[in-house]
Amino acid sequence: MIDLDTAKVMVTEARKKGRDLGLQPLAVVVIDDGGHIKAFEREDGASPGRFDIALGKAYGAVMLGMPGSAQMARAEAQAYFMTAANGVFGGKLVPVPGGVLVKRDGVIIGAVGVSGDVSDKDAEAAVAGITAAGLDPVA
Template sequence: MEVTLEMARTAIRAALDAGAEKGFRPLTAIVLDAGGHIVAFERSDGSAPGRFAIAHGKAYGAVMLGMPGSAQMKRAEDQHYFMTAMNGAFGGAVVPVPGGILIKDGDRVIGALGVTGDTSDNDVIAGLQGLEAAGLTGAA
């Protein structure tokens, strides 16, 4: 299975809607394919324009390293030099915090969803709800 544009749009819309329903601050979400290429992106009204780079960095780190943002953050806390080196290798594009959610088909990574705008934990809640609405499996 591959992440289609329809799946990506559904996941993003459902994540943004979940955030609004829960009273989260305005969210921004992006879906990348397994190669780290943008499939879809959307920003809620009122979400800061710089949130694109954060959402992208969360998703990009997840898909390129094959680990969700929560695992990247733990790795950064335990071995900051590793995440510093990885961020250097990826041109500073990695944001190693929760909200970078792997999209999986069984054991295979098929993409990532990056969500930002509220607390990282709330970003994950909205993102997982979005993936579920799209019929996708997420690893946060």
């Protein structure tokens, strides 16, 4: 389980990493292992649509049990699978880096989704947030 205080640490530290890297304004969302939002922040200057993208990155990671980078590779290798999966989940998946699984003791307990800059940099910010909270990222 991800408690609210831990989720807030992940959001704060992901945003901090974004500032340290000079990224564009970010939206950061933390969800639990059921896909429910625990915490979210959108930085000043980040477009409103960044929430849905960040959520889609995190949601896809949790629902498929694979980070955004693996989803993107799967979409490139088997587009029909990701298209079908996205249909099953009502079009909520965004299969690109920036959706990072959160594990504790080898068990998936949620995900962090980041959107605002290029996807690989979004993932880097998410990993920083997860690590700062003492948890294990799977990017």
